[in-house]
Amino acid sequence: xxxxxxxxxxxxxxxxxxxxxxxxKIKDEKICxxxxxxxxRPCTYVCPAxxxxxxxxxxxxxxxxxxECGTCRIACPFDxxxxxxxxxxxxxxxxxx
Amino acid sequence: MNEHKKEFDVVVIGAGPAGLAAAYVLAKxxxxxxxxxxxxxxxxxxxxxxxxxxxxxxxLVPEFYKEAKVERNIIEQNMWLLGDNSxxxxxxxxxxxxxxxNAFTVLRANFDRWFASKVEAAGALIIPKTKVEDFLRxxxxxxxxxxxxxxxxxxxxxxxxxxxxxNPILTMKAGLRDKxxxxxxxxxxxxxxxxxxxxxxxxxxxxxxxQGATIELLGSWSKGLFGLAFIYTxxxxxxxxxxxxxxxxxxxxxxxxxxxxSLKNHPAVKDLLGEEPKVMEYMxxxxxxxxxxxxxxxxxxxxxxxxxxxxxxxxxxxxxxxYALTSGRFAAETLIEAFDRGDFSKRTLKIYEEKLxxxxxxxxxxxxxxxxxxxxxxxxxxxxxxxxxxxxxGKFLTVDGTSKWDLQKxxxxxxxxxxxxxxxxxxxxxxxxxxx
Ligand SMILES: Cc1cc2nc3c(=O)[nH]c(=O)nc-3n(C[C@H](O)[C@H](O)[C@H](O)COP(=O)(O)OP(=O)(O)OC[C@H]3O[C@@H](n4cnc5c(N)ncnc54)[C@H](O)[C@@H]3O)c2cc1C
Ligand code: SF4
Ligand code: SF4
Numbered sequence: 001x002x003x004x005x006x007x008x009x010x011x012x013x014x015x016x017x018x019x020x021x022x023x024x025k026i027k028d029e030k031i032c033x034x035x036x037x038x039x040x041r042p043c044t045y046v047c048p049a050x051x052x053x054x055x056x057x058x059x060x061x062x063x064x065x066x067x068e069c070g071t072c073r074i075a076c077p078f079d080x081x082x083x084x085x086x087x088x089x090x091x092x093x094x095x096x097x
Numbered sequence: 098m099n100e101h102k103k104e105f106d107v108v109v110i111g112a113g114p115a116g117l118a119a120a121y122v123l124a125k126x127x128x129x130x131x132x133x134x135x136x137x138x139x140x141x142x143x144x145x146x147x148x149x150x151x152x153x154x155x156x157l158v159p160e161f162y163k164e165a166k167v168e169r170n171i172i173e174q175n176m177w178l179l180g181d182n183s184x185x186x187x188x189x190x191x192x193x194x195x196x197x198x199n200a201f202t203v204l205r206a207n208f209d210r211w212f213a214s215k216v217e218a219a220g221a222l223i224i225p226k227t228k229v230e231d232f233l234r235x236x237x238x239x240x241x242x243x244x245x246x247x248x249x250x251x252x253x254x255x256x257x258x259x260x261x262x263x264n265p266i267l268t269m270k271a272g273l274r275d276k277x278x279x280x281x282x283x284x285x286x287x288x289x290x291x292x293x294x295x296x297x298x299x300x301x302x303x304x305x306x307x308q309g310a311t312i313e314l315l316g317s318w319s320k321g322l323f324g325l326a327f328i329y330t331x332x333x334x335x336x337x338x339x340x341x342x343x344x345x346x347x348x349x350x351x352x353x354x355x356x357x358x359s360l361k362n363h364p365a366v367k368d369l370l371g372e373e374p375k376v377m378e379y380m381x382x383x384x385x386x387x388x389x390x391x392x393x394x395x396x397x398x399x400x401x402x403x404x405x406x407x408x409x410x411x412x413x414x415x416x417x418x419x420y421a422l423t424s425g426r427f428a429a430e431t432l433i434e435a436f437d438r439g440d441f442s443k444r445t446l447k448i449y450e451e452k453l454x455x456x457x458x459x460x461x462x463x464x465x466x467x468x469x470x471x472x473x474x475x476x477x478x479x480x481x482x483x484x485x486x487x488x489x490x491g492k493f494l495t496v497d498g499t500s501k502w503d504l505q506k507x508x509x510x511x512x513x514x515x516x517x518x519x520x521x522x523x524x525x526x527x528x529x530x531x532x533x
Contacts (some may be wrong), residue, residue, distance in 0.1 A: 009376070070264040070383050071381075073277075089225070093141050094143070094378065096378050097143050097209075
């Protein structure tokens with residue numbers, strides 16, 4: 001089986017990153033730490049771009065690779081993600097779609 | 098934009114098929130309309146499997162396909178049921194579609210951009226790179242415009258059309274939807290665009306240039322989740338993707354792109370895509386799958402919602418863009434009536450809902466209203482049956498000295514073991530009720 005790496009997939013895409021404005025933020029990391037373990041921290045696997053990475057203590061949010069689908073927003077059991085679209089003109093830029 | 102108070106007749110939020118259709122009809126009627134689109138250009142954020150039915154588009158731009166950015170005229174549609182090592186195909190090819198096209202494949206970044214140019218030519222103003230953040234309201238709380246991310250980006254209008262797509266951020270802010278989508282109301286779909294020379298496509302899909310085929314796939318690729326996959330032919334590329342309910346993927350612990358890899362690694366799909374398919378783009382988008390019961394209110398004073406924002410998708414027939422185009426057109430026609438009456442309140446805008454109810458949109462969604470829940474509660478419908486069908490066909494067609502009588506008995510025994518005759522009849526009944 002060809003094992004595809006998500007990095008390779010994201011590398012194919014064009015993005016215009018708004019370095020200064022993260023459009024995704026964790027509202028309260030304590031909830032991820034204390035409560036969401038019991039739910040397996042769904043944001044770390046439902047996201048099609050692997051934006052969320054749990055290092056055992058903290059949640060790293062690699063918002064630059066976000067495809068703006070909205071899955072994490074709906075899947076987070078604690079409504080713990082401050083979610084918005086990137087500012088106008090920024091974010092994913094599909095060539096084909 | 099400059100300092101003075103900016104006023105338009107109508108503001109449209111989002112330049113997808115819903116927003117563009119609405120703006121097109123309004124502009125052609127001489128109404129002063131502005132469309133805001135957060136993407137760098139219309140289509141730069143948009144993904145779709147790719148089948149655009151011609152009927153809805155024809156009603157807006159007759160013979161659109163002669164000038165639009167379309168890929169291939171779909172003349173053959175297939176359903177594949179995948180077992181681990183087997184495949185059962187059901188297909189339909191139709192010669193009449195050659196003369197009278199029923200559907201085309203499209204790539205949204207191209208198609209939306211073309212449609213937007215058409216809308217601009219009709220007189221609408223399209224402002225890309227601009228996100229609408231909120232509504233402007235008057236003293237009584239009625240919507241009178243929008244706030245955008247541009248400096249001094251407030252724009253006033255007599256009515257606002259929300260065509261923001263599946264994430265109902267502004268639909269909720271407008272008060273048309275009380276609660277956000279739940280994880281059983283949307284599917285996460287991932288898709289890849291694969292490069293393939295035109296002749297190879299023609300060869301592998303048994304079509305001629307310009308003409309194309311579609312394949313939907315059910316079965317073993319989804320590792321037991323309820324999901325639908327697709328392979329569509331474009332001119333020089335092939336679209337491959339799959340969607341599963343967020344609820345299911347959440348329970349499974351799998352990642353959406355792992356399922357896509359599982360699909361691409363099925364031997365039958367590999368045969369079609371080649372050993373090392375060259376991927377050109379990787380995409381993801383939600384599909385609203387809540388159906389009729391999950392729809393928001395469609396209108397209020399000075400505001401209307403259409404397309405995905407209003408949950409108008411029937412994924413069993415992969416219809417969504419045609420609902421978006423049609424509801425956008427209805428919203429515009431309603432506002433034209435509102436301009437005639439000089440009244441943009443609910444009293445007039447209810448015409449929109451009447452139009453929706455009289456049309457195929459609500460009629461079809463009502464017909465399938467129980468399907469999402471039936472599928473959710475009965476995963477065996479997609480987990481067991483594709484496998485069973487494959488094994489049954491496999492047995493039936495393998496000549497190994499077993500008599501046909503014994504063969505039939507073996508198949509029935511197998512059905513009994515895997516599901517049981519009564520549950521199976523029950524399943525079929527449930528499915529029939531849900532799509533009846
Ligand atoms: C993988 C996949 C496969 C599909 N396959 C098919 C198919 O084969 N056939 C079919 O008919 N349908 C299909 N659909 C469904 C179809 O894509 C949608 O139903 C259709 O695109 C809905 O159109 P829309 O205009 O309502 O929303 P969209 O096309 O999503 O457009 C919304 C637009 O609004 C913009 N926007 C959103 N918020 C803001 C804001 N705040 N400010 C400014 N702009 C904003 C977005 O950038 C976007 O351009 C598929 C969908 C997916 C995801
Ligand atoms: S799903 Fe929500 S609560 Fe759980 S880890 Fe992710 S962000 Fe935190
Ligand atoms: S919006 Fe989609 S791509 Fe972006 S972080 Fe959330 S799940 Fe991942």
